[in-house]
Amino acid sequence: MDPWIGSQPSLSLDLHVGLPPLGRHHQPKPKVLVEENFLQLKKEPEVTALETELQRMSEENRRLSEALAAVAAKYEELRSQYAEMAVAAAAGNNTTATTNPSSASEGGSASVSPSRKRKTSEEIISAHDDAAPHHPHPHPHHHAQPAALDQAECTSGEPCKRIREECKPKVSKLYVHADPADLSLVVKDGYQWRKYGQKVTKDNPCPRAYFRCSFAPACPVKKKVQRSADDCTILVATYEGEHNHGQPPPAPSSQQHDASKNSNAAAAKPPSPPRPVPAAPAPVPLLHHNQQQPQPQQQGEPVAAAAASELIRRNLAEQMAMTLTRDPSFKAALVTALSGRILELSPTKD
DNA sequence: CGTGTTTGACCCGCGC
């Protein structure tokens, strides 16, 4: 901070932003408070101008405070809304589970039938016969799932292929530097993943691991992790879809340790039932190459999907604002900026 | 015993 600032009498007008003076008490000069009688005694034009400026800044300060309060309130409101949405989504999925248990674990993300594996042709036929009357809408409350749409469209005779292309989930890639000695395919991104498969692909000798988000039961997000064919120290994580929940709170280090000890490809287990609201900023991907494809997210409810996306963005922004307002150093910086602005605009500056 | 990982088998889309 500019030492000159602290020595300026004009700055003695406390802005009352809730921060102790930053080392101003060390100043040898005594504080000169601007008082009413002082202003009355020296009603010079510059004093008047200063007074006006002070009032303006005070007003601005008040507005900023109000804005911050509004942001905080909005954040809380959205947080509760988000919690409700998560609960509703979980409830919707649970009701599905009662009618079609095996599809619950799928999260609606994949299958045409509850049990794809070892499905006989008879089962296929019966499944098709049963499909319409039994589960006309596998996920009534949830954002429409691509697979559900596929199924619906396929049974109605539409070309599944095109729909599937249109309903492709958002895909993004994350490159993470990893220890080559560490054979695990763990990418710590703040979410909890459950590995459901591993495969050696043709173009890469390193196996590819398949993960599903295990934080929320109905979360459609999938992740593929594979070492780069060129550089084995680089882990390439490919994310498909969008989380329908907030980021889980960062797990305690002991948990992380246990999990990684438990399995080389395991993500941390949730210490408690999942909370839908992010309690703290989660780790942010290092290199995130978003290749979001221009696709209507879910054709059933495009508006709702867009709104959800917008909600996520707003939530993020407000979370940032909240974090900033809670940060004393940010307040200090704000005070500094405001003070500097006052002095800049002050005509008495000499 | 519950939960998560491993891994071989299966499904299915795509190119020929």
Add this chain to the structure above:
DNA sequence: GCGCGGGTCAAACACG
């Protein structure tokens, strides 16, 4: 139609 290859399933297994 056939084969290939990526993606997924689910039984077996491991671990706390």
